[in-house]
Amino acid sequence: MFSPDTYRQRRKKLMQQVATGLLLIYGNGESPRNFRANPYAFRQDSNVLYFSGIVRPDVALLLDPAAGKSWLCGEEYGVEDAIWSGRQTSLAEWAEAGGLDGVLSLSELRGHLAKARGEVHYLPPYRCEHVARLSDWLGKSRAEIEAAPSEPFIRAVVGQRSYKSGEEIEQIKAAVSASMFMHDSVKERCQPMVSSEEQLVALAESLARNLAAGLAYPIILTTNGQILHNHHYSFEPLPFEGLLLCDMGAETAMGYAGDITRTIPVAGHFTDREKDIFDLVKEAKEEAVKACKPGVPYREVHLLASTVIAEGLKELKLMKGDPEEAVAAGAHALFFPHGLGHMMGLDVHDMESLGEDYVGYDEQVQRSEQFGLAYLRLGRALEPGFVITVEPGIYFIPELISQWKAEKKHGNFINYSEVEKYLDFGGIRIEDDYLITGQGAVNVLNA
Incomplete structure (x- = not known):
């Protein structure tokens, strides 16, 4: 206490x-x-x-x-x-x-x-x-x-x-530090044809109980990264190739959360195709973090990250047309259908029980009804003292791709014939936790 x-x-x-x-x-x-x-x-x-x-x-x-x-x-x-x-x-x-x-x-x-x-x-x-x-x-x-x-x-x-004190930051830092140790341990133990999802989850849960008070939320650990909230863990050994998406965070005894996501190659190295998508997600995250400054609406940061993704996917021939127009139309949401991030503190989605619109929106920034953007939990202007997540991702969801193609949705922005070559890809997300200061965003571990 x-x-x-x-x-x-x-x-x-x-x-x-x-x-x-x-x-x-x-x-x-x-x-x-x-x-x-x-x-x-x-x-x-x-x-x-x-x-x-x-x-x-x-x-x-x-x-x-x-x-x-x-x-x-x-x-x-x-x-x-x-x-x-x-x-x-x-x-x-x-x-x-x-x-x-x-x-x-x-x-x-x-x-x-x-x-x-x-x-x-x-x-x-x-x-x-x-x-x-x-x-x-x-x-x-x-x-x-x-x-x-x-x-x-x-x-x-x-x-x-919404505004975290110094002693709260120390609690969050402890949670994030434990979360990073969990991720590092899973990466170290990840071996194709040896480890299983269930074994790696059991390892992470044990570390959360020993390093902190337990988990801040149920672990997402899966070779099916295109499923955003996948809590079903396979007992089968990991395959020789493919990606493992790990989204997990520890919670301190006082209730403060960490929330980290990493996507790693099961075999220890990316294929060229995987590296292209990973580097694009990393670039979107880096540009988003640079843009996180006091007074900047987080919705603008989300749209910036979305534009970076659309530009990169155009270079990979998966999208076409003007990237900014594609984002304005919502075409990028085929690949990035969730929000860039959320508040974090005593709840991993901080204060969500009070109502997302009270926490993440205000009179200046109203929630959009557009697919993808509607799932952004935090849209309001950033302020010093906020602790937020930044977590862009790119996913290839067969069911969504099939539906949009059948409806000929955003055909002027999406190359469906090329996209279908990625139906077995899965998904990549990278997430870290940041404190908003007077100068910008600082990784919580460095705050």
């Missing part, structure tokens, strides 16, 4: 920005795998972590801006819990560590909420038990709960969590 004063100052600022009613931040409970006593690994809600550092299940934070006070709400563990799990940290001890003013039982919390006469601010619930708990506490239907999270509360939280 950070110092109690860190959490006090965060809550004080929050209560200054949302100064009426009560603010309720509910934590996560343990989630059973197949019965109650057999839970998945516990992960606390990131907003509870940010405003208190408390990792205990089944608690909530209640903030009263008028009184300038905040409480930890929950029920104490009993003797039976001690029998099975040993002595547990008391709520009072947790409250002291998080700089809170005291402890309320859940029945006392109900009383405070009832006195608020409906003016209770809460954030968007992302688990069904969140909805059920809020419905019970506030006396509203589940539909009413899901329809009425507090927009001022959301914006105030986003306004704080």
Whole structure:
């Protein structure tokens, strides 16, 4: 945990920005795998972590801006819990560590909420038990709960969590350092006809638990790099040739994430065709990083990377026509169908539970509805203190290529006869994590 004063100052600022009613931040409970006593690994809600550092299940934070006070709400563990799990940290001890003013039982919390006469601010619930708990506490239907999270509360939280402090940067750096060690170890152990995807994933997961607190998200490790979120791992030995795409990141004990992607040749060296595509993705990433400066909308950086990709694919005879016009029309999205990057912090996609449009967009930059560009999670102007990912890629997705060709989509920009020669290629993505400073983007490891 950070110092109690860190959490006090965060809550004080929050209560200054949302100064009426009560603010309720509910934590996560343990989630059973197949019965109650057999839970998945516990992960606390990131907003509870940010405003208190408390990792205990089944608690909530209640903030009263008028009184300038905040409480930890929950029920104490009993003797039976001690029998099975040993002595547990008391709520009072947790409250002291998080700089809170005291402890309320859940029945006392109900009383405070009832006195608020409906003016209770809460954030968007992302688990069904969140909805059920809020419905019970506030006396509203589940539909009413899901329809009425507090927009001022959301914006105030986003306004704080978007800007990373020095101590947060150190946590993220630790997560990224562990993530890089995972990648280096996988690359070292990658051997055709010896290693399998499943073995390499098991190695990375073990390293994440030993170097940090575990994984920030499920590992993507696959010879089918054209599948963007592939969590199915083969037990078969890796082939003699082809590419292995590895997207994985560690999470620290305090909940901060790393997010790194590498694409490596299984045999240890690229073919000429693979190197052409790899070098193009690398160039797009390097140009994007150079363009990441305060005040520059990240959507412009995404479009710059897209144009670099379109220019390179034209040189390879896979695209044709004017690259800038191709990008404006969205033709490049056949090969680059996702966004360039996203915020990162206590969540690998930071604050995504609050709503991507609140986090990544504003009045100046609105989300596009164009295929590919619509998946860009971060479009707004960059600011010092942001931590972001930069992760361009080029993919050859047979299903998408077949559909677009049948529809004759963007035929003035795409050479389908040449593209079809790459149907067995897979995909390449390169990703690193950057801190935006007053001068530009700095790799988190060098921050």
